[in-house]
Amino acid sequence: MRSVKIYPEAWPLHTPFVIARGSRTETGVVVVELEQDGVKGIGEATPYPRYGESEASVLAQIASLQSQLEEGMSREALQLALPAGAARNAIDSALWHLAAQQRGEDLWQMTQQLAPKQMITAQTISIDMPEAMASSALALWQNGARLLKIKMDDHFITERLMAIRAAVPEATLIVDANESWHGEGLAARCQLLADLGIAMLEQPLPADQDEALANFIHPLPICADESCHTRESLPALRGRYEMINIKLDKTGGLTEALALADAAQAAGFGLMLGCMLCTSRAIRAALPLATRATWADLDGPTWLAVDAEPALRFTSGVLHLTPASAAG
CATH class of the missing domain: 3.20.20.120 (Enolase-like C-terminal domain)
Known part of the structure; x- marks a missing residue:
């Protein structure tokens, strides 16, 4: 069994970031941690309102798969379980990182x-x-x-x-x-x-x-x-x-x-x-x-x-x- 942690973080910016849609002084991310047999993988995603995402919606999407992730959900199964977007990215990134750590390799390898x-x-x-x-x-x-x-x-x-x-x-x-x-x-x-x-x-x-x-x-x-x-x-x-x-x-x-x-x-x-x-x-x-x-x-x-x-x-x-x- 894997352990699964899901949590939001807020990271202040050193300078306001201004684009056509507005200005930001911090960025909010959602983090997924997967641990199996003492090996940990971590993934991060940034919910983006332009695509109808919020911190709450991304957290809810990830939480909906918690039991499947604990039971060993694969990257392939994940592609079918969630649509493209920040929630799937946070999980996918954590699964890649976990696999790399288990193999003793990096993502390049x-x-x-x-x-x-x-x-x-x-x-x-x-x-x-x-x-x-x-x-x-x-x-x-x-x-x-x-x-x-x-x-x-x-x-x-x-x-x-x-x-x-x-x-x-x-x-x-x-x-x-x-x-x-x-x-x-x-x-x-x-x-x-x-x-x-x-x-x-x-x-x-x-x-x-x-x-x-x-x-x-x-x-x-x-x-x-x-x-x-x-x-x-x-x-x-x-x-x-x-x-x-x-x-x-x-x-x-x-x-x-x-x-x-x-x-x-x-x-x-x-x-x-x-x-x-x-x-x-x-x-x-x-x-x-x-x-x-x-x-x-x-x-x-x-x-x-x-x-x-x-x-x-x-x-x-x-x-x-x-x-x-x-x-x-």
Whole structure:
């Protein structure tokens, strides 16, 4: 028999995180601990209101499977028992971690991936006035970040982007609108981004307005985030997006995320690996996908005032990996 613990945690941020949907000063996560024969696995997920999730709803979903988890529920059975989302991710991540600990391996070994010594991750610039965003970009660049992800809403787009590009002319910039733009005027905005050397645009339109991207000629890649959750999302994305952003909280864990990555690459999509605001536990669970992605956006823990231990080591724009940190 396994023992099962389920509990919420709140992690304050050191700086407000502002996107098109609003501002946050802390992130709430749900944690699952599974222990069997003295070996423990732990998984973490971030409930996301955009997808109809709350801390209470995710806790209830997980609790509904407690007896099955105690009796040895497998990852395969879990895929059928819960829909994709944060609850399934917390359990799936705990099951992967438990299996790795039982084998004496890490997730890289279990998924037959070679762990790099370090990887570049995007550093996010949250929404503010143009001068403040430019100042943030410059500070990150001066500290070593080379890939910057710029959050945008529907205001001051030209002013913000021009100020940031002027501040960091050599940085690689990607823009995330979080569904806040509209089909009208999108072509001109895409051209502006291309003229400023923006490398990619993420989820400009609401997910239910993707049809506006069909046969839409654009001068830079567009990446699906809110529009892509699992393999079932892919058929509707063809001809509309060039890339997809994989997040374990959307796929419902690494099990589906690996399958999604395989299917997406087979269909010709490029990959981005993303995260919610989270601790190092959640990032560690996603790492086996990182080497397959064109861009990794794994800076969630860098927004926390204090990270969960054992914490991954980040410097500005770089995630440093050792065998111990990769294994957790």
